[in-house]
Amino acid sequence: MNGAGMATRKTDGPAGAGGERASAGQAPLLEIDRLCVSAHINGQDWRALENITLRVDRGETRGLVGESGSGKSLTLRAAMGLLPGSLSVTSGAIRFKGRDLLADGGKAMAAVRGTGIAMVFQEPAVALNPVMRVGRQITDSVSARRGWGRRQAREFAVELMDQVGIRDPKRWVEAYPHQLSGGMRQRVMIASAIACGPELIFCDEPTTALDVTVQSQILKLFSKLQADLHAGFLYVTHDLSVVAEFCSSLSVMYAGRIVEQSDDLKAMVQAPVHPYTRALLGAVPRIKGPIQRLRGLSSSAPPLTERSQAPTAPLAEVSPGWQVAPASPEEVELFETGVQAWEAQA
């Protein structure tokens, strides 16, 4: 697609845990390498993300799951260079096709945003401009970049709307966001994300606000787009069953760290190693199989200021492409047996 102007220079060798997988010669699409982000709160620095290492290849769909406050959105924001003011990257690298996006003071990042990398947000009602016709919103940035006229932009918008499954796009291209249903708005968001032909698409809970049937349609659409565009997806959600529907690989976050990740989602979901992953899976109600009592977990990961500031051990390889963080005895206690205890006390 149009990664125009993007230098695809060779990496200085992939670092971090997932290293083995990179075929020699071609750098992975996205590589986040031991990324640390800290938050400046009350004159003190707190670690918000710690040694996040993950990668997304071309055509790969990676799920990033974890409970509220675990740092999923923050990881996406850091990779897009959209961290809020009080947060900053303290160490680590973010490489897009081998090029370090943090290197030249954010210039590389800005060049990639909206052309190489696109993002779909959770709440289309908030992310869309209420007073702009949807057709224009979809093509706004592209037509500016390509110097298109009105007619051309409109035709392209209709084409994209058709591609994301909006029936009768000619009718809706002139509509305003409030005239559309939630599902249609999300489709419009997706259309504007793919307008520039991105190679990597970040999704931050794009279906959490939607009804089951609409959610299922949107997930189908993502699968179709993934096949059409051969783009990489990094899909953030708190709902493991959604991820299982759409993703091929999975990373699990807890309190700003990755606790377990695997290139083979199915294998990991069937035999999770880290106690937190097990607990998270135990909380998901199932459509099939035996009905079991669900496992509740604490309301959310501890806030930044109450997290342990001790350095964490690196992920250990369970099998090729599957890494797990070592769990301390306290964590095992917390996730395995602390469930009922928490329910009783808080």
Next chain:
Amino acid sequence: MTEVMIEKKRAGLMSRIGRTGRRRGNTHLLIGAVIVGLIVLMAICAPLLTRYGPIDQDFTATLQGPSWTHLLGTDNLGRDLWSRILFGARTDLFLATVAVAAPLVIGTAIGALSGYFGGWFDTIIMRIADIVVAFPFYVLVISLVFIMGNGVGSIFAAISIVSWVAYARIVRAETMVLSSTDFVDALKVGGLGSGRIVFRHLVPNVVSQAIVYAMSDIVANIGVIVTLSYFGMGIVPPTPDWGSMMADGQPFFAGGYYGLMVVPAAAVIVTSFGLSLVGDGLANVLRVKR
């Protein structure tokens, strides 16, 4: 997860906006509070701050300039300008503040009931409000003055009749927003009566908006009182008041006795400025809290 997350995100955003807002709000509030506080203090301690009564005339010392005996000079009847300003503050500030109380209470109650019940009750209230607002204020005041005579009572009545509308509208809008969430339904299912829901749950949640508005309303009231008194329809002499002081000083303006008009005008301006800052600051601080 959806709504909660959206809500949290919104809250996060608001707190970020809020943080700068609050900082500004705090300085505004601080400066405003200092100004208003000083003026109020001076008004309360007026007898301690001057040797002269506000209506004591001294024909041996008329139209004097500022001096150690008369800090701001005297007027054509030899009354000390400084003490008239101090005692005028008592009259004007007190009246303006008291005149806010009735509309605040009445308007909040009407607005909350109107927003909660909706339907024909709401329609009638809002029509009445439209009519009141459409009626020219000063025409209303002058008619009242004709009926009730000059003085505090007429001013009070005129302001009350008109300004409850603004409170009612503010509170009604906030109440309607709140009522459309699960909030009120949850209370209804709990079996609480309408009166309880409106006055114990809705009003405490919306009244802060009305209070912020009340600050600017005091400013408006000062304007009204001063204007009416200036035109001889408000405070009846010899009660000291900034409006009638300006009126009294006007004939001497051309003769170079600027102070007689400028000093009370400055008092009005500084007071209004201080109150506006307080209102502004309160609005910012309260917006953050919600």
Next chain:
Amino acid sequence: MGSAGMTGGSELVAEDISVTFATRRRDAGHRALAGVSLGVRPGEIVGLVGESGSGKSTLGRVIVGLQQDYTGTLRFGGEVLAHRRTRAQRRAIQMVFQDPYASLDPQMTVWKMLEELLIVHGIGENREARRARSEELMRLVHMPPTLLDTRPAGMSGGQRQRVAIARALSVGPQLLVADEATSALDVSVQAGIINLFADLRAEIGLSILFISHNLAVVRSLCDRVAVICQGEIVEEAETRAVFDAPRHDYTRQLLAAAPDLP
């Protein structure tokens, strides 16, 4: 919980309930419910599923008495529920809402919230009795009684929803209508609330009408499921039957759309 004021179980029977909302144009109006019949037996948890706009909340609101414009009959424990309910009837059916951020008064501490309801309904002779009962309620929803004196502002979504449930339970209902009570929560927090509902049924024999669009959640909690589509119940059976052998096409569609773990 003996002092909870439970008076055995009563069965809810809704017969042929219809609700039509007036539309702006003066036509027939929008029919949100078209002759729905549904029963909830004592100590039973019934799930009501359907997509957005199918009329789930409308039925819930009719049952708790928030939606007064309806045709059809509601019976609770044999008595017909008139449009104006007696205080005892109102107490008997309580509701928990979707968004615990919107349904709690942010200005009031949990204790004030509970105390007010207890006073209004004349439960507990004095302050000590009411306090004791509030503490008991907190324990019932697995919350430390020390949180009674805090406001909901600082609480997490799961804690707030527990407070909302405690509030609903404070007046001693026999039936709880939970309208999307877990959809606004994280999966792991949701699991805790679902377990709480199951425990409440086991401990105090509470009947629950559990409204949700999440089929997996309904399956893990409910004894019986009713599937609603465009204001009509298209299928109603034991949970197992609905999930293992759905009879209606719409149910099959819903099941096909629901995501699940491999």
